[in-house]
Amino acid sequence: MSKGVQIAIGALIIAGLVMWLGASQSGEARFTYFQTLGEFQQNGTVGEPVRVHGFVALGTIERDVAAKRVTFAVQEHAPHAGGAAGHALRVEYASLETPDLFKDGAEVVVEGKLTPAGTFHATNLLAKCPSKFEAMAKEQGTRI
Amino acid sequence: MSDLGFYAQWLALFVAAATAIAGAAAGITRSDDWASVARRGVYALFGLVTAALLCLFYAFATLDFQLEFVAQNAARSMALHYRIAALWGGQAGSLLLWTWMTVAYAAAAITVQRRERALVPWVCSVLAVNAAFFLILLNFASNPFDKLPPQHVMSDGNGLNPLLQHPVMMIHPLVLYTGLTGFSVPFAFALAALLSGQLGTTWMRVTRRWTLWAWCFLSIGILLGGRWAYEVLGWGGYWAWDPVENASFMPWLAGTAYLHSVMVQEKRDMLKIWNFVLIGLTYGLCLFGTMITRAGLVRSVHAFAQTEIFGVLFAGYVALLAVAFIAALLARVDALRSPNKLESVVSREAGFVINNWLFMAILAVVFFGTLYPKFSTWIQGREVLFGPQWFDGYLVWIALPLLFLTGVGPLLAWRYASPANLRRQLVAPIAAAALVFLALLGWLGVGEWLACLTWGIAALVTTTIAGEFWRATKAKMRGGISAPAALRKLFRTNQQRYGGYVVHLGVVFLFIGFAGQALDTERLENLAPGGSLEIAPYRFEYKTAVALPKQHYGGAEARIALFKHDEPLATLTPEKRMYWLEQQPSSIPAVYSTFGEDVYVILTAIEPNGSATLKVFVNPLVNWIWLGGLTFVFGTVLVMWPHPSHPQRAAA
Numbered sequence: 001m002s003k004g005v006q007i008a009i010g011a012l013i014i015a016g017l018v019m020w021l022g023a024s025q026s027g028e029a030r031f032t033y034f035q036t037l038g039e040f041q042q043n044g045t046v047g048e049p050v051r052v053h054g055f056v057a058l059g060t061i062e063r064d065v066a067a068k069r070v071t072f073a074v075q076e077h078a079p080h081a082g083g084a085a086g087h088a089l090r091v092e093y094a095s096l097e098t099p100d101l102f103k104d105g106a107e108v109v110v111e112g113k114l115t116p117a118g119t120f121h122a123t124n125l126l127a128k129c130p131s132k133f134e135a136m137a138k139e140q141g142t143r144i
Numbered sequence: 145m146s147d148l149g150f151y152a153q154w155l156a157l158f159v160a161a162a163t164a165i166a167g168a169a170a171g172i173t174r175s176d177d178w179a180s181v182a183r184r185g186v187y188a189l190f191g192l193v194t195a196a197l198l199c200l201f202y203a204f205a206t207l208d209f210q211l212e213f214v215a216q217n218a219a220r221s222m223a224l225h226y227r228i229a230a231l232w233g234g235q236a237g238s239l240l241l242w243t244w245m246t247v248a249y250a251a252a253a254i255t256v257q258r259r260e261r262a263l264v265p266w267v268c269s270v271l272a273v274n275a276a277f278f279l280i281l282l283n284f285a286s287n288p289f290d291k292l293p294p295q296h297v298m299s300d301g302n303g304l305n306p307l308l309q310h311p312v313m314m315i316h317p318l319v320l321y322t323g324l325t326g327f328s329v330p331f332a333f334a335l336a337a338l339l340s341g342q343l344g345t346t347w348m349r350v351t352r353r354w355t356l357w358a359w360c361f362l363s364i365g366i367l368l369g370g371r372w373a374y375e376v377l378g379w380g381g382y383w384a385w386d387p388v389e390n391a392s393f394m395p396w397l398a399g400t401a402y403l404h405s406v407m408v409q410e411k412r413d414m415l416k417i418w419n420f421v422l423i424g425l426t427y428g429l430c431l432f433g434t435m436i437t438r439a440g441l442v443r444s445v446h447a448f449a450q451t452e453i454f455g456v457l458f459a460g461y462v463a464l465l466a467v468a469f470i471a472a473l474l475a476r477v478d479a480l481r482s483p484n485k486l487e488s489v490v491s492r493e494a495g496f497v498i499n500n501w502l503f504m505a506i507l508a509v510v511f512f513g514t515l516y517p518k519f520s521t522w523i524q525g526r527e528v529l530f531g532p533q534w535f536d537g538y539l540v541w542i543a544l545p546l547l548f549l550t551g552v553g554p555l556l557a558w559r560y561a562s563p564a565n566l567r568r569q570l571v572a573p574i575a576a577a578a579l580v581f582l583a584l585l586g587w588l589g590v591g592e593w594l595a596c597l598t599w600g601i602a603a604l605v606t607t608t609i610a611g612e613f614w615r616a617t618k619a620k621m622r623g624g625i626s627a628p629a630a631l632r633k634l635f636r637t638n639q640q641r642y643g644g645y646v647v648h649l650g651v652v653f654l655f656i657g658f659a660g661q662a663l664d665t666e667r668l669e670n671l672a673p674g675g676s677l678e679i680a681p682y683r684f685e686y687k688t689a690v691a692l693p694k695q696h697y698g699g700a701e702a703r704i705a706l707f708k709h710d711e712p713l714a715t716l717t718p719e720k721r722m723y724w725l726e727q728q729p730s731s732i733p734a735v736y737s738t739f740g741e742d743v744y745v746i747l748t749a750i751e752p753n754g755s756a757t758l759k760v761f762v763n764p765l766v767n768w769i770w771l772g773g774l775t776f777v778f779g780t781v782l783v784m785w786p787h788p789s790h791p792q793r794a795a796a
Contacts, residue, residue, distance in 0.1 A: 007497065014502075014505060017541065031534050033527065033528055034528070034529045051529055063749070065670050065751045065757065066670075096757045097668055097746075097748045098748070100728070100731055101729070
């Protein structure tokens with residue numbers, strides 16, 4: 001058996017292992033689907049791990065310290081840019097650990113599952129990082 | 145002053161274009177006159193871009209708010225050093241800094257390597273094309289010298305993102321850019337070799353130190369990024385497989401593979417085509433990484449926002465460079481075929497080939513995981529995102545064989561390694577690995593077998609490295625010299641090999657730290673003043689919160705007494721800050737750090753009722769990562785340290 005063939009076999013074994021790993025990775029929490037709130041409300045399914053993008057509706061954040069839970073509503077468009085609060089998604093986040101940028105009107109991504117009752121159970125909550133703020137300043141026309 | 149910068153930046157574009165043409169003319173006609181025009185062009189380019197950069201620094205120092213870029217990134221309330229650092233806190237300024245670094249490298253490389261007369265003209269040309277591209281971006285898409293319309297000029301600016309106002313963040317971009325732009329030198333020499341037909345090992349030999357230099361800075365830059373995430377972002381970790389992190393990790397992977405495979409060409413005259421491919425890939429990934437971060441190509445927590453034209457220009461340039469490089473390589477493929485073939489699968493060169501395969505496999509996984517989300521919408525109709533578990537779950541199985549190879553590879557002889565000899569050398573390391581693995585498994589339980597396996601392999605690699613040093617030092621000591629003198633002589637006569645072992649030891653420490661993640665514990669608790677929570681053997685007692693009366697930010701600092709086995713250990717003071725000007729909150733964690741573990745506390749919130757919500761982590765072995773980083777860098781310095789007695793250097 002030539003050395004080239006031996007190497008090719010080795011490479012094939014490595015490639016095969018890598019593919020097998022990929023196939024065996026479809027379990028929970030390994031990957032999630034990303035959707036905007038509008039897309040999610042159209043074709044989101046109950047119980048599927050998903051990340052949903054939206055904006056925190058004004059005045060909806062409630063911290064329940066005793067129950068270690070934060071609830072809020074997410075709407076599709078930025079409230080400051082005139083986005084309506086209609087069809088907002090009710091989110092229950094089972095933690096008190098909110099990101100620093102999480103506040104009224106913040107752009108957020110909630111990760112979790114939709115419950116049959118129609119509330120969203122979030123296990124993770126991300127808020128937009130402000131190195132985007134060149135664009136934000138331009139969008140909102142603030143100060144500049 | 146800002147006008148001066150504006151015009152210098154414009155003029156630089158024309159000089160870059162002229163230099164590119166002069167360099168190519170010199171390369172084709174072999175005329176010394178053209179060559180000297182090209183060289184002077186590079187120096188002029190360096191002068192002009194330096195002038196532009198200094199003008200922008202001056203604008204930040206004097207707070208020239210007429211400039212849109214200054215107004216967006218600086219504010220009167222910021223200290224001078226952060227105002228200076230604000231230059232690379234935004235897109236346009238960091239792009240100018242990047243351009244300055246590439247032209248500084250170009251000027252330095254053609255000065256130090258001026259004796260390579262056949263290559264230098266093409267090097268000038270390639271690096272001038274590269275600079276011209278960035279100058280096009282600066283002048284047309286993202287100009288730091290753009291002025292605000294007069295009616296919009298205000299007396300104060302937006303200020304730098306407070307998360308970036310941190311000492312590590314001042315230097316992290318500088319270090320990272322020094323690394324990423326540094327790969328332009330070996331890339332330019334490789335392309336020059338292809339264009340000029342000087343296909344020997346010259347291009348590789350003269351750029352060896354340049355490559356190590358760039359690689360060293362890239363490694364430090366990646367580690368500093370992790371350190372910053374750990375100390376500032378306050379989520380308890382240092383690496384999240386964010387696209388921006390991956391963007392700097394991908395060229396590192398390709399560059400590391402390259403550093404290994406060049407040794408095969410030096411010793412055995414093999415893998416010549418592959419080495420060209422690897423250096424092309426490395427620099428391509430440096431550019432590609434900057435592109436995906438800057439052009440907003442991927443969804444990331446901290447990508448720069450950008451206009452569409454920027455992304456189109458960038459993608460066009462990366463594609464153009466890739467096509468040019470591949471075409472040049474294809475034209476020389478026949479001349480590059482090696483007369484030597486792999487003689488045995490159990491040999492040093494085969495070890496390097498497997499090493500390269502594993503690095504490429506990691507690269508493929510990271511590349512796929514970073515970019516697939518972008519294309520998944522077209523393929524699956526929905527956007528798929530990969531979390532850290534996806535990356536970790538995949539990469540463990542490639543990284544562990546690679547770590548194992550770190551231990552075994554150096555024991556393999558070139559051409560053909562005798563199995564009997566190998567077996568004899570591997571007895572002690574494998575025994576050490578088995579001992580560590582089984583002992584830790586007994587202590588921590590079967591559930592942690594993967595972490596235990598990692599530490600076992602770490603023991604194997606450490607033992608082989610120690611064995612290598614021991615055998616070689618003993619051999620040198622036969623001449624009757626002392627052990628330290630023998631060790632010094634070892635580094636002198638075989639700098640690359642023994643310095644390389646120190647780098648490998650750094651890698652071992654890094655893996656020891658990474659595996660510690662398996663034992664991380666975290667708790668979220670709401671505590672009234674006087675209340676406490678326990679993660680054995682630690683107890684955290686929340687005493688009180690005090691206001692933070694600082695100039696730029698307000699907020700609160702929690703005072704937490706830390707006990708271990710009920711003995712008082714330290715007072716931890718995590719902070720929750722609010723930056724007034726930017727209206728941005730920020731959590732600063734408090735860390736009690738030892739070599740065994742880090743106790744890491746985040747003040748999540750002070751609730752309206754006066755209680756504090758705390759998130760507490762006990763992260764074992766994190767300090768091994770920073771220790772590994774230092775060892776790694778020390779090893780790299782040993783490898784590239786110039787020795788006056790070294791014959792190669794003496795000739796140069």
